[in-house]
Amino acid sequence: MHNMSIAQLNEGLRLKAFSSRELTEHFLCRISTLNPEINALITIAEDSALKEADEADRSIQNGAMTDLCGIPILHKDIFCTEGILTTCGSRMLSNFVPPYTATVVKNFKEMGAVMLGKTNMDEFAMGSSNETSYYGAVKNPWNTRKVPGGSSGGSAAAVAARLAPGATGTDTGGSIRQPAALCGVSGLKPTYGRVSRWGMIAFASSLDQGGPIARTAEDCAILLNCMASYDPRDSTSVNQAVPNYVASLNDSIKGLKVGLPKEYFSSGLNAEVERAVRGALNNLVDLGAELVEINLPNSHLSVPAYYVIAPAEASANLSRFDGVRYGYRCDDPVDLNDLYCRTRGEAFGEEVQRRILIGTYCLSAGYYDAYYLKAQKARQLIQRDFAASLEKVDLIAGPTCPSPAFEFGSKGGDPVAMYLEDIYTIATNLAGLPGMSIPCGLIGGDPVGLQLIGNYFEESKILNVAHQFQNITNWHNVLPLSVS
Numbered sequence: 349m350h351n352m353s354i355a356q357l358n359e360g361l362r363l364k365a366f367s368s369r370e371l372t373e374h375f376l377c378r379i380s381t382l383n384p385e386i387n388a389l390i391t392i393a394e395d396s397a398l399k400e401a402d403e404a405d406r407s408i409q410n411g412a413m414t415d416l417c418g419i420p421i422l423h424k425d426i427f428c429t430e431g432i433l434t435t436c437g438s439r440m441l442s443n444f445v446p447p448y449t450a451t452v453v454k455n456f457k458e459m460g461a462v463m464l465g466k467t468n469m470d471e472f473a474m475g476s477s478n479e480t481s482y483y484g485a486v487k488n489p490w491n492t493r494k495v496p497g498g499s500s501g502g503s504a505a506a507v508a509a510r511l512a513p514g515a516t517g518t519d520t521g522g523s524i525r526q527p528a529a530l531c532g533v534s535g536l537k538p539t540y541g542r543v544s545r546w547g548m549i550a551f552a553s554s555l556d557q558g559g560p561i562a563r564t565a566e567d568c569a570i571l572l573n574c575m576a577s578y579d580p581r582d583s584t585s586v587n588q589a590v591p592n593y594v595a596s597l598n599d600s601i602k603g604l605k606v607g608l609p610k611e612y613f614s615s616g617l618n619a620e621v622e623r624a625v626r627g628a629l630n631n632l633v634d635l636g637a638e639l640v641e642i643n644l645p646n647s648h649l650s651v652p653a654y655y656v657i658a659p660a661e662a663s664a665n666l667s668r669f670d671g672v673r674y675g676y677r678c679d680d681p682v683d684l685n686d687l688y689c690r691t692r693g694e695a696f697g698e699e700v701q702r703r704i705l706i707g708t709y710c711l712s713a714g715y716y717d718a719y720y721l722k723a724q725k726a727r728q729l730i731q732r733d734f735a736a737s738l739e740k741v742d743l744i745a746g747p748t749c750p751s752p753a754f755e756f757g758s759k760g761g762d763p764v765a766m767y768l769e770d771i772y773t774i775a776t777n778l779a780g781l782p783g784m785s786i787p788c789g790l791i792g793g794d795p796v797g798l799q800l801i802g803n804y805f806e807e808s809k810i811l812n813v814a815h816q817f818q819n820i821t822n823w824h825n826v827l828p829l830s831v832s
């Protein structure tokens with residue numbers, strides 16, 4: 349059952365080939381066998397999952413079936429779940445049981461999906477390798493000496509290892525697409541404002557966006573149908589009708605213009621990754637697409653602008669963790685200052701502290717204009733580059749990451765080397781555009797991702813192209829040997 353897609357599992361449940369309880373027990377069993385090695389989950393919600401499965405089975409018996417009724421899924425541990433531990437990968441929230449449930453999680457509940465548990469992640473979603481998690485690194489199922497990517501590494505590794513057929517992730521600078529690429533699965537970051545951020549613990553509020561991770565584009569479409577909604581509780585949620593993302597998957601892509609940014613195929617891109625991506629682009633040509641070279645001349649500004657804006661917003665968002673209201677509190681503080689300093693010093697990891705320092709510095713009176721304001725101007729330029737290109741082409745394609753998965757510890761001492769992991773993904777967050785990574789090759793056993801970027805609210809177009817690509821290729825079906 350674990351090799352079936354969500355669409356196939358839904359069919360199986362409809363035809364009563366198996367029950368949701370059987371399905372849920374099967375995945376829980378895989379989790380208990382494989383998770384001790386992969387470490388993709390922080391919390392396994394066995395009891396509530398079985399209860400939800402029984403409820404789903406009753407609904408199915410009563411004919412109240414939905415596309416996700418009885419389907420087991422996982423949520424990134426950044427989404428608040430009432431009554432269930434929500435850590436955000438941090439010691440700071442290692443005792444936090446939220447009194448409310450995130451809108452995204454609620455949407456899944458309403459459709460009758462079964463939550464198996466919460467996935468491991470980089471602390472407060474800061475990282476590209478999952479090495480910053482307080483709960484230990486997630487291992488890449490393709491090669492357990494290598495990182496799964498981050499920050500949604502737990503979700504991507506869990507889907508790759510078939511611990512669940514689908515999972516949620518969040519993407520601030522690449523955190524859905526980069527781990528999807530490194531783990532050989534499909535992951536979509538929707539347009540900013542498409543998926544509610546209510547109850548999703550904030551990292552950088554103007555960049556954060558939740559999205560689906562699954563094996564296929566079709567499954568991502570099914571998950572996005574559930575995740576996308578207008579939410580009055582999120583002031584940046586866009587009140588626009590949600591299309592049926594499954595309905596357009598089979599449209600022809602003949603005549604579609606696909607732009608290839610010159611800047612995404614330049615030095616810094618691993619030659620074998622480039623070969624795999626070019627091979628995938630030829631597949632798109634076989635399907636009738638036309639490739640057009642484009643320019644995104646301000647691409648080089650995206651990583652520097654991001655590493656001012658994201659830390660600035662993070663420093664403000666993380667000020668709420670003060671040891672007073674909830675979360676970790678240090679022992680025996682002598683006064684208020686000692687409480688703040690020790691609580692935050694003890695419970696935030698090194699990378700989180702680094703970002704808070706950078707962000708506070710960039711926002712301070714003397715440096716605001718020089719750093720923060722300048723970064724916002726660069727953000728405008730990046731946005732304009734995309735707008736100009738997307739007038740000429742329907743979609744933009746390129747690599748998701750400059751290289752395949754790397755070994756644990758290999759970038760540990762060099763934050764900038766780690767930051768460059770997201771060189772091709774960050775710009776879409778700065779512009780608010782949707783982007784997706786789908787598997788398009790293997791290099792010495794390590795997966796490679798093809799990135800597709802669309803115009804605002806054109807997730808359907810991205811998913812359509814991804815689905816057509818998966819109709820004529822098999823990369824999304826290859827299973828990592830260690831977990832077969």
Ligand code: GLN
Pocket residue numbers: 473474475476498499518519520521522523524551658770
């Ligand atoms: N790797 C980037 C960072 O560390 C992006 C993380 C993300 O998208 N959440 O900030």
